[in-house]
Structures are given as structure tokens and as C-alpha cells.
Amino acid sequence: xxxxxxxxxxxxxxxxxxISLAADAPHVTTYHDGDKxxxxxxxxxxxxxxxxxxxxxxxxxxxxxRKQLIEEGKSAFEWTxxxxxxxxxxxxxxxxxxxRTRRL
Numbered sequence: 656x657x658x659x660x661x662x663x664x665x666x667x668x669x670x671x672x673x674i675s676l677a678a679d680a681p682h683v684t685t686y687h688d689g690d691k692x693x694x695x696x697x698x699x700x701x702x703x704x705x706x707x708x709x710x711x712x713x714x715x716x717x718x719x720x721r722k723q724l725i726e727e728g729k730s731a732f733e734w735t736x737x738x739x740x741x742x743x744x745x746x747x748x749x750x751x752x753x754x755r756t757r758r759l
Contacts, residue, residue: 676700676735679728683712693747697738699731 675682676699686702694700701716703709716724738747 672700673735673739676731677739679725679732681716681724681727681731683709683716685709697731697734699727699734 672682672684672694676697681699681701683701683703686704694702701709701712703712719727737743
């Protein structure tokens with residue numbers, strides 16, 4: 656779990672989050688505006704708006720079976736490799752910009 660890293664910057668996530676996902680570990684972190692643009696759809700990731708919500712999500716996560724956590728961690732690792740290498744990050748950012756431009 657990580658909390659309020661780079662909270663003044665939209666669309667900026669802590670390296671802890673990415674390292675955790677890449678290491679096959681499900682993760683709970685703070686939700687900030689724009690975060691969903693970067694990490695939406697990531698298995699193994701829960702975003703929380705309050706400390707109480709984060710604690711509840713951690714309790715839920717820790718209540719899951721070891722097998723479920725391992726499977727979710729593997730999916731997180733695959734998602735990270737597919738989405739967060741430099742080329743994929745730029746491609747994803749351009750897709751978001753194109754989508755938002757079409758809405759204007």
C-alpha cells in the first residue's frame with residue numbers, strides 16, 4: 656500500500672505502485688484526479704479516496720486466499736509489462752488525447 660505520493664500532480668503515480676504491480680503484488684493506493692487515465696483496468700490495483708477506504712480494501716485483500724492473490728499478482732505483472740513500458744505509456748497517452756479531442 657502507498658498513500659499520497661505526488662498528491663499535487665495529476666496523472667503522476669509513485670514508482671512504488673508500478674514496482675508492486677510488476678513484482679506480482681496486488682496494491683492499494685490513493686486515488687488522485689487523472690490516476691484512472693494511467694492505471695484503469697489494472698488487475699491487482701485498488702484506488703482509495705480515504706484512509707478508511709484504503710484500510711477496508713486492504714482487509715478485503717488480505718482475506719482472500721493465497722491462490723487468489725497469486726493469480727491477481729500474475730495478472731498485474733502481465734498488465735504492467737503490456738502497458739507501462741515507455742512505448743506503451745506514450746501510446747496510451749496519445750490514445751487518451753485523441754479520445755478527448757474527439758469529444759470536443
